[in-house]
Amino acid sequence: MELLLKIFGMEIIVPDTIVNMWIVTILLIIFAFIVNSKIKKASVDEVPSNFLNVVELIVEAIENLVKSTMGPQNIKFASYILTLALFLAVANLFGLLGFSPPTSDYSVTFSLALITFVLTQIWKFRNSRGLGGYLKSFTEPMVFLTPLNVIGELANPISLSFRLFGNVMSGGIIMALLYQALGLIAPVVAAPLHAYFDVFSGLLQTFIFIMLSMIFIGGAEE
Known part of the structure; x- marks a missing residue:
C-alpha cells in the first residue's frame, strides 16, 4: 500500500516497502516495551514464563554467536546484532502475510549495510589510535x-x-509470476515455495547478513 504525501505543494510517493519497514519497526518497538515490562515484573524466586524463556534463549544465542565470531571483548556489539537479526527476520517473513518485504527495496538493505559500514570504520579508527x-x-x-x-x-x-536485496526481491518476483500463471490453484501449489523463499531463504539471508556484519566489524579490530 503506497502513501501519497503532499509537502510544500510537492507530491511524494512512499513505496509500500518503506511503509512496511515502518510497520516492522513499530512492531519491534512494541515488542521491546512488552519484554521490558515483563522482565521488570518477573521475580527471581519464580519460574520464568515461556515467553521470557524464549527471549532469554534468543539473547543468549546471539551473545554466544558474537563471542565466537568477534571475541568476548566485543560483546558490546551483541545489542546491535540482535536488533539487526530481529528486524531482518521479521522483514523477510513479511511476505507470508501477503505484504511486500521491506528488504525487497534496495534503499532499505543499503541503509542497513551502511550502518554496519559506519560502525566498522568507527571501530577501525578507534583501534588505529588516531x-x-x-x-x-x-x-x-x-x-x-x-x-x-x-x-x-x-x-x-x-x-x-x-546480496540480501537480490535474494529477497528475486523470491518475490518468482512468487508473483507463479500466482499470475496459476490463478486460483496458485495457493495450493505455492505453499512449499513460500516455505522456501519466505521462511528458509529469509532466515538464511538474515543469518548471512549478521554474520558478515560481525566479520566486518570484528575484522576492524585486527
Whole structure:
C-alpha cells in the first residue's frame, strides 16, 4: 500500500516497502516495551514464563554467536546484532502475510549495510589510535595496494546490501509470476515455495547478513 504525501505543494510517493519497514519497526518497538515490562515484573524466586524463556534463549544465542565470531571483548556489539537479526527476520517473513518485504527495496538493505559500514570504520579508527594509524591501515601490507584496499572497503556495504536485496526481491518476483500463471490453484501449489523463499531463504539471508556484519566489524579490530 503506497502513501501519497503532499509537502510544500510537492507530491511524494512512499513505496509500500518503506511503509512496511515502518510497520516492522513499530512492531519491534512494541515488542521491546512488552519484554521490558515483563522482565521488570518477573521475580527471581519464580519460574520464568515461556515467553521470557524464549527471549532469554534468543539473547543468549546471539551473545554466544558474537563471542565466537568477534571475541568476548566485543560483546558490546551483541545489542546491535540482535536488533539487526530481529528486524531482518521479521522483514523477510513479511511476505507470508501477503505484504511486500521491506528488504525487497534496495534503499532499505543499503541503509542497513551502511550502518554496519559506519560502525566498522568507527571501530577501525578507534583501534588505529588516531587518524594516522587509520590511514596507514589502508597501505598494508604494501603501499601500492592502497587503491585496492580502499575499493575493497567501499565495496563491502554494496556487496552486503545487494546480496540480501537480490535474494529477497528475486523470491518475490518468482512468487508473483507463479500466482499470475496459476490463478486460483496458485495457493495450493505455492505453499512449499513460500516455505522456501519466505521462511528458509529469509532466515538464511538474515543469518548471512549478521554474520558478515560481525566479520566486518570484528575484522576492524585486527
